[in-house]
Amino acid sequence: MARYTGPVCRLCRRDGAKLFLKGTRCDSPKCAFERRNTPPGQQQSARRNKQTDYGIQLREKQKVKHYYGILEKQFRLYFDKAERAKGNTGDVLLSLLERxxxxxxxxxxxxxxxxxxxxxxxxxxxxxxxxxxxxxxxxxxxxxxxxxxxxxxxxxxxxxxxxxxxxxxxxxxxxxxxxxxxxxxxxxxPGPEDVSLPIDTQLIIELCSR
CATH class of the missing domain: 3.10.290.10 (RNA-binding S4 domain)
Incomplete structure (x- = not known):
């Protein structure tokens, strides 16, 4: 089964949020996000400071994927199931992931x-x-x-x-x-209030409904 095998601290820095992918180490001074909370890669100053709407939506989706440790195909299956279910699509999506x-x-x-x-x-x-x-x-x-x-x-x-x-x-x-x-x-x-990470599901819905 495909899985991400790279440095997980890089994902936190890319998403701009501490995802606690290394457990209790993320609460220690060794946490890479606390020491370097800038996006990974070189030539940061040359990048545009303002993100597009698509970029903001994509980053929110990627944050959820990294947080729960799932890949794109799995995420799409969860989103399709949430869309077909009764109730708010974003709330159902988070409930499926928490379950x-x-x-x-x-x-x-x-x-x-x-x-x-x-x-x-x-x-x-x-x-x-x-x-x-x-x-x-x-x-x-x-x-x-x-x-x-x-x-x-x-x-x-x-x-x-x-x-x-x-x-x-x-x-x-x-x-x-x-x-x-x-x-x-x-x-x-579980409901959206049980998720320990702040997530704007509306951004994800807007992206996946394109």
Missing amino acids: RLDNVVHRLGFGSSRSAARQLVRHGHVTLNGHKCTIGSAQVRAGDVVRVKNKLRSLDIVRAAQADTGGKNVPDFLSITESQVPEGIVGRL
Whole structure:
């Protein structure tokens, strides 16, 4: 499967926003965005300072793709599904992205970043409603239970991530149960207010509706 393999700090600098692609490292002094919050590349002074409407819309779409770790084809599928669904297209789009299993694993604090959470899912360290699920893009529903496998290797990886994150990023639509084996419950479907990154979905809709 195609994936981005370049430096992720470059994506934050390009999008002009801290996307927390390296987990807790992004909160440390080592964060490249804090040290160099200018777009990557040379000859910055020669570039035009004013962006076009298309450029602003494209950057907003790219920011969402980089934030959730998806590629263009996946994003288009999500947008087409959101367009066909009832309700506001932008709100439905963000809800679909937040409902990804790898995102839920990350928001529960089981993975320090979305890429780490995706790897946990791909390697079979978590279960969905008691069943093995290795698909990071699987959509969770209200009432679903995401549980870490009761194996030493799985528990060690997740507890190390929990120690790093400190449980700070758990949103309202998720809850963690008090048990020896880390477990989270999806209390409701997520909405735009549950997204931790400010996103102007209207810009994305205008771009994708061209």
